[in-house]
Amino acid sequence: MKKLTKIFALVSALMIAVFAFTGCGDKKLKFATGGTGGTYYAYGSALSTLTTNNTSTKVTAISTGASADNILRVNKKKADIAIVQNDVAFYAYTGTDLFASNGAQKNIRIVGYMYSEPCQIVARSGINSIEDLRGATVSVGAVGSGVEFNAKQILAAYDISFGDINKRNLDFNGSADALKNGQIDAFFCVAGAPTTAITDLATTKGINLLSIDDDHIAILQSTYDFYKPYTVPAGTYNGINADVKMVTVKATIIAHKNVSNKDVYNILDSAFKATKVNHAKFEELSLESCFDDYANSTVPFHDGAIEYYNEHKEG
Known part of the structure; x- marks a missing residue:
């Protein structure tokens, strides 16, 4: 009986070892x-x-x-x-x-x-800089989204708060539709360039892609090390005929x-x-x-x- 017990114990130990090894593999x-x-x-x-x-x-x-x-x-x-x-x-x-x-x-x-996911700021004709967003109607992405925080931080680098704009919270497609229909003046879109929402908009309506200069990029990076400089090349979107400097997340x-x-x-x-x-x-x-x-x-x-x-x- 003792011999059988030892055999069963040995077999059990071997089975456990085999299953453990197989599981790891x-x-x-x-x-x-x-x-x-x-x-x-x-x-x-x-x-x-x-x-x-x-x-x-x-x-x-x-x-x-x-x-x-x-x-x-x-x-x-x-x-x-x-x-x-x-x-x-x-x-x-x-x-x-x-x-x-x-x-x-x-x-x-x-x-x-x-890979890069640039913070693109799309605006209607007549808005040519981030400073022009003061007092404008701007979509900053969904409430509590990463895009909303990106928008808040970028605007703050220019001493613009959400209280200084008429803030809207729309997704990318909703933002593009609203800009097309004249319901907003600009929107933030954090996505690879080109991105479909902006591409489609640019084929039907003249747009501006707003740039961030080196001084304001440095202000952003002094607090948030995740921002990296990025350039959207000329021709990425219809009507954008010069390179546009901005920041990107990754x-x-x-x-x-x-x-x-x-x-x-x-x-x-x-x-x-x-x-x-x-x-x-x-x-x-x-x-x-x-x-x-x-x-x-x-x-x-x-x-x-x-x-x-x-x-x-x-x-």
Whole structure:
């Protein structure tokens, strides 16, 4: 009887070890993205497939409510990695603005800045500068959205408060329709350029794309390190015949701090080996843009990302 007991114990131990080993091998990292019709989901799905097929790291993309939702998931380890706006990551890590009620999310780490989402300010003819927005009717995005905070911060750099404008809270398509119909004078749109709402508007109505000069970019960056200079090239939209300087936030991959360095390295390596065939946004990626001023980032970069950078930087 004792011999049988020992045999059963040995078999059980072996089975547990086998299942544990198998489970480790099959474990997939959860990549929180966005809605299934959006860029975040398409980009995240492409990167998940590339990483899974070409490295030892296995990743599956999941549909979510995008930036704020993704950060909460990663911080609680309900997702391992995610794509978010870097300004929202800043609010999360510092427990400010969008995350004032949730508190600081200190478990998140940046993997890299993947592509730009410029803060575009679209105005009717006759409004030629941000200073002209004082007293105007301006849509600043949905209430409590990242766009609304971007608008508030950019206007504040020019000493313009929401009290100095007739504020409207419309989404991008609603804003474009309202400008087309003469119901508003301008709107903020934080999205890749060109973006459909502005492209469609510019084909039917003359628009201005308002610029932010270097001095005001510096004012913004002195408080919010997530803003980066960006230029929308002439010809991006109908009627925009000169380059327009502005600021951009970045679509950013984050990871939980406990995701392994190897997994983070593999994800980055897959992104850098991707092409526009996988997703058009991969064309924007460069080592310089991915790690722009990383040493001074409020949200720390993941050790695996730093390892990748140090291995691939020149010199």
